[in-house]
Amino acid sequence: MVVLYVLIALAVVGLLTGVHWYVWRRLVGDTTARGGWVRRTGTAAAFVLPLMSVGAVISGRAGAPFALQRVLAWPGYLWLALLLYLTLALLVGEAVRPLLRAWLSRRDSAKSAKSADVRSTESPAADADAAAAAGRTTDAGSAVTADKTGAVGPAPAAVRTEGREGAVAGDGAGGDGPVGAVASNGGGGALASEGASGGVPTALADDSGAAATVVPDGGATALASGTVAARDGAGWAGRAAVDSPVAALDGPTGRASEGAAGLVKDAVGDGEGAAVASGAAAGSVSGGAAEAAADGAAPAASRRLFVARAVAVGATAVAAGTVGYGTNTVLRGPRVKRITVPLAKLPRQAHGFRIAVVSDIHLGPILGRAHTQRVVEAVNRTNPDLIAVVGDLVDGSVADLGPAAEPLRALRARHGSYFVTGNHEYYSGAEEWVDHVRELGLRPLENEHTELPGFDLAGVNDVAGESEGQGPDFGKALGDRDRSRASVLLAHQPVVIHDAVKAGVDLQLSGHTHGGQVWPGTYVAELANPTAAGLERYGDTQLYVTRGAGAWGPPVRVGAPPDVTVVELASTRT
Incomplete structure (x- = not known):
């Protein structure tokens, strides 16, 4: 198993090295002069930025000082997002290059032909003048x-x-x-x-x-x-x-x-x-041919440089614009999304019960207290009956991120706020965070359920807790409940949906996927999860997956905007 991890790590390092070399070549090597300050700056950035990205990823896990994590996080994570879109834009540019060169070549040929026509119309008169002058001599x-x-x-x-x-x-x-x-x-x-x-x-x-x-x-x-x-x-x-x-x-x-x-x-x-x-005359033939060849080569080289710079500038503009848009999408806070889910066992008196589902807030060295405040305000504006925080609240210790989580105290709902762990809690000290969220006024559901008017609300630990002996336990969470009542399950990862079906759950609320977070990661999320985002049915159980309210790694979302979802339960009984 260790050998497999080493091979995977080497493959990842090799891939990233190749991608960085390709991006350097197209943005720096093909567009700048050797020895110039622009090339030296670009080459230095090609070494420094990847190192900062590696530092941003491992600093938190390694227990580095939180101040250092914050210094590395912004440039390191943003570079990862920018690298993705630079690579995609440059690959598109490979198809554009020959088309642009061909267009420029045709344009230059047309100009040369026009100039030749002008010279040919002027030369007869010049020849006549020369002949007349020569005739006067002999x-x-x-x-x-x-x-x-x-x-x-x-x-x-x-x-x-x-x-x-x-x-x-x-x-x-x-x-x-x-x-x-x-x-x-x-x-x-x-x-x-x-x-x-x-x-x-x-x-x-x-x-x-x-x-x-x-x-x-x-x-x-x-x-x-x-x-x-x-x-x-x-x-x-x-x-x-x-x-x-x-x-x-x-x-x-x-x-x-x-x-x-x-x-x-x-x-x-x-x-x-x-x-x-x-x-x-023959004396000038060889010189004329050489000059003609030089004259032909110079425009070709000039066209190649122009095309290389045009593609580099275009790719950089597209990538920077995309990352800028995605960053703004995260920092302006989640939007509110509303769906209605009919439940056959839900009594009429519980019809219209509204659950505000929040997931993947990801407080950390980038998203801090201000982000928590935006999420809390978005949730409270919906005036929900119940608030469900379904994991991945934090990326760091209570000591570092406790102040950032403080605005959660302001959450307001008629039937309270509930919390289940996500995989990132187990990277950050799950037990400490379970205790801390309880202090903030949220009730953790650790493989347990509670009865609410009209249905049962259950919660299971995340599958990442299995390494600590704290994984999901459906028997403990749902084994002793009344199956005639409707049930709603809070589980961070959608992959446990098949266990939920066996347990007779009516509705599972999950997060984890971020909806892919950045395109084309949306396709990867669809392949890796039974449902990447939205509502789907599995037998008698329905699964709803929110895209989450924050972002992990790069504070960027493209094609998967953050959301807080208000799930309104509907009774099918007449």
């Missing part, structure tokens, strides 16, 4: 030559490249002849340089009509598709860039520095010659 397809004195002559035969790369032409190994001109078909501009023995530099042209102008001072500027190349005495340097960047010579090395557009292809020459492609 005719399309022609080339000019110049020697170092500025004399201009016809160009040698041109070498044409059909691809997108620019070409370099020289005079060979030591040849003195003129250098062949280079032309490109598709936007690649080229530079031609002197040979080793001082050949004549030739002009460059592309099919758009852009021509090269060579100046006699040892430098040359080639205009090809909006690209500027510069040469000094050490050699030629060329550079091509998108959107007409300007390449400026950087010292005697002949290196072209990056222009305004930012996409660069540098070439360094030592007198032999350098070829540069502009725009769509």
